[in-house]
Amino acid sequence: MLTKRRLSQATGAGQPNGLILCAVSTTWLPYPHQVFDLLRDERRRAQLEVLSNGNALHEVAHIANAAHSGNCILLYRIDVASNSSQHVRLMLQGTCTDRSGSLVAYSTVDVDSVQLAMNGENQSCIPTINQLN
Numbered sequence: 001m002l003t004k005r006r007l008s009q010a011t012g013a014g015q016p017n018g019l020i021l022c023a024v025s026t027t028w029l030p031y032p033h034q035v036f037d038l039l040r041d042e043r044r045r046a047q048l049e050v051l052s053n054g055n056a057l058h059e060v061a062h063i064a065n066a067a068h069s070g071n072c073i074l075l076y077r078i079d080v081a082s083n084s085s086q087h088v089r090l091m092l093q094g095t096c097t098d099r100s101g102s103l104v105a106y107s108t109v110d111v112d113s114v115q116l117a118m119n120g121e122n123q124s125c126i127p128t129i130n131q132l133n
Helices: 032-042 042-047 111-118
Strands: 001-008 020-021 055-064 072-078 089-098 099-107
Touching: 001 089, 020 099, 032 089, 089 111
Parallel strands: none
Antiparallel strands: 001 020, 055 072, 072 089, 089 099
């Protein structure tokens, strides 16, 4: 499934202008919980993840949002080379699981956006997956 949404000032006050593309595909896997655990494992994630460029991930924050350990929001710091123009890279990951299936969604975020959210300031200017609703 592919959806497209155009954001403009008319869409909502404080929302950035732009275009959001979302592509989703589902598949049945013979061992879904093992795959889910693999995708959540920060030690193995760098092997699978193009956003980390093969660099190690370090958990910065973990917020549980249900009794099962697979239901949480995580903030990772991505190690970057010392000669990189980006000194700090962060990745936000949300995971959830129940009997019907499991989901791992993630995106890189900039440090300023994370600080803005943690300080309780207006978050409407932070582009997130939630804005598709």
